[in-house]
Amino acid sequence: MPTIDIPDKICSHCGGTRWYYDPKKNKHICNKKREDQYNSWKSRNIEKFREKRRIYYHTKIDKVAYYERTRKIALANPKKQHEYKLKYSRSKKGKLKRKEYILLHREQIILGKYKAKEKAKLTLSDSYIKELIIQNTNLLVRDVSQELIELKRKQLLLTRQIKNNGKDN
Amino acid sequence: MAKTIKTQNVTDVINVTRDMGDQLNNMFQKNKDLKVAALALSGYKTSIQAAKAQIIYKKLKGEPETIEFFEN
Numbered sequence: 001m002p003t004i005d006i007p008d009k010i011c012s013h014c015g016g017t018r019w020y021y022d023p024k025k026n027k028h029i030c031n032k033k034r035e036d037q038y039n040s041w042k043s044r045n046i047e048k049f050r051e052k053r054r055i056y057y058h059t060k061i062d063k064v065a066y067y068e069r070t071r072k073i074a075l076a077n078p079k080k081q082h083e084y085k086l087k088y089s090r091s092k093k094g095k096l097k098r099k100e101y102i103l104l105h106r107e108q109i110i111l112g113k114y115k116a117k118e119k120a121k122l123t124l125s126d127s128y129i130k131e132l133i134i135q136n137t138n139l140l141v142r143d144v145s146q147e148l149i150e151l152k153r154k155q156l157l158l159t160r161q162i163k164n165n166g167k168d169n
Numbered sequence: 170m171a172k173t174i175k176t177q178n179v180t181d182v183i184n185v186t187r188d189m190g191d192q193l194n195n196m197f198q199k200n201k202d203l204k205v206a207a208l209a210l211s212g213y214k215t216s217i218q219a220a221k222a223q224i225i226y227k228k229l230k231g232e233p234e235t236i237e238f239f240e241n
Contacts, residue, residue, distance in 0.1 A: 133221065137221070137225065138225075139224060143228065147220070151187060151216055152213075152217055154191075154213060155210060155213040158194060158197075158206060158209060159210065162203065165201065
């Protein structure tokens with residue numbers, strides 16, 4: 001049942017005008033008082049609360065509609081989504097899940113990294129060139145400037161052209 | 170008469186060698202002469218090495234640009 005605003009009726013508990021109608025008791029209850037009671041019950045019975053929520057999610061809720069609703073909210077707030085994902089990945093649970101995933105899909109991950117490296121070699125991406133520049137030195141990736149990357153790219157393109165011309169001839 | 174190029178500091182060296190490499194690269198694109206391509210590559214190589222030296226020197230000494238070896 002939704003809460004309603006009754007401006008004439010002021011609650012002695014909190015001074016508010018939002019009221020919840022309880023059909024069983026056939027009377028209006030102060031919304032804030034109801035919320036406070038619920039929150040205190042929740043803090044005292046966390047496991048019962050989680051059990052109830054689990055049952056509700058798995059049996060009564062329309063999962064397709066729920067998924068669409070949450071997806072809309074996520075797409076509307078990409079920054080917040082990113083923060084939540086970062087927070088989860090840094091939490092204990094997130095780290096454990098990541099370790100499990102890595103153990104189960106080790107070969108897939110290695111293959112993916114190999115393919116990404118091959119693609120970077122073909123396209124001469126910035127990251128690939130930075131790695132070439134800093135190897136056998138004590139430099140870091142952030143020390144390399146864009147001008148240096150462009151220089152190295154020109155050199156690599158020219159060497160590839162020479163090799164290809166030699167192969168064609 | 171051979172052309173003389175003067176440089177004052179390491180950034181000049183980087184810029185001059187890079188320009189040399191670019192010019193020789195353009196010549197190679199027209200002529201397809203491998204000797205010209207090799208010279209262009211050596212020009213780029215010198216420029217890259219000078220830029221790397223500048224960065225490493227800056228990391229060690231904390232001063233940008235000025236490397237005494239390359240000064241007049």
